[in-house]
Amino acid sequence: MMMTAEYVTSLSIRRGTADRKWVALVDVNNFYVSCERAFAPRLIGRPVAVLSNNDGCVIARSDELKALGVEMGTPTYKLNHLVRRYRAVLMSSNYALYADMSRRFNDVLGRFSDEVESYSIDESFVAMPGFFTATLRELGQAIEQSVAKEVHLPVGVGIAPNRTLAKLANRFAKKQPEGQRVCLLEPDSEETVNLLKTTAIGDVWGIGARLSERLQALGIHNAWQLRECSENLIKKRFSVNLQRTQLELRGISCQPATQQAKSRKQLVVSRSFGQASDEMLDVAEAIRSHVNRAAERLRKQKSVAKAMTVFIRTNPFNQDKPQHSDSLVWVFDEPTSDTSEMLHAAQRLLRRIWRKGYYYQKAGVQLMDLTDQSSAQLPLLDQPKLAEQRVRNQRLMDVMDSINQQQGRETLVLGASRKVAAWHTKQTACSPAYTTSWTDLPRVAAR
DNA sequence: TCTGGGGTCCTAGGACCC
């Protein structure tokens, strides 16, 4: 059945007829790989890996690659035999494509609910207040079908009264065959109890390796045991976070179904180098580029930063080589989003943390204590020259941002040479920018 | 040879104040 916008509207009229709020977690399967496949059908059915920056390791895997036993983070060189033997395909990551596909995915979800929270690039929470469970299942199916039809991405839909249970429902849904990837969990149903009993404690949202270890030492090995154990024990021995998780497993909501997108509180831009370097100029070049990028993102969200950290480090995996890592914070006189001011500070910081004789492999900048631009202080009335300079810089930033937006990232940057520097990342097999560049539009053969 | 790049929240402990 094809669901239309009218259908969704007619359902929403029945809001308020049921008393329980529901939330759906819609998650794209193997997101990066699925994005690549949406434009390159030859990849379907084959083992596919998408690689990190520098093509260093695996950050996304198709089901076929998972079946061959390849884990996340596997270094690329270990996959060569799979390429030969199973015709596995290794792709460089294409973040411009993934970001654009993510936006389209959320556009589709937006037609099903007024409240959609993009939780990460590949998954969103969708508030679904007041439906009957039968209707909710249909709505879940409509979401799966619409995303498949319109953006060619496979999704799983997990529906439950709160986010923790919706996460669990989603894990289960994703394992089902295409077209049936919807799972609805009612807190006390037999289905839910069974699912909780077969869910390892470490697979519960919010429980990572450390907590998992500590819980298992107390004899808590699965989600059901956590749900049923003493609330006091959790409160005393662990944190309020875990207590919240426990309550949600019982069906009690401890957080809203969706949250307003808040502007970021910090912003990091960092990269590993294509090749480690002991030249300060190389590293300075990388940092200049990162500052430009970070400041641009800061201005895009209309924020200013109170402080900035610059950090550098050698390759921690090269244990036989001398190691050094350091970072230093710069506090601005006043919160700023001015690239030139940040470049100036970054340069000084780098000189202070730089040590000769080490091969640096990664560098980055972090902007901290971000606040709204409008809350920043007005230009200094008692220092007209400084005030004038600020206004001029602000205009320059505006022009730079709009040119970069039209002509592509880093068309215009401050203080960086345009030569290809040693730190530039390696990308050997990147797909075209199918959706964000006219020249890379996919071609369709004419008959 | 070769191992990502972002984020958030919580807690413990020190500094400081009264």
Added chain:
DNA sequence: TCTGGGGTCCTAGGACCC
């Protein structure tokens, strides 16, 4: 002679998420 204790703010680091 005698040497508190509570509150707040800040920071570093841990743990988690994708």
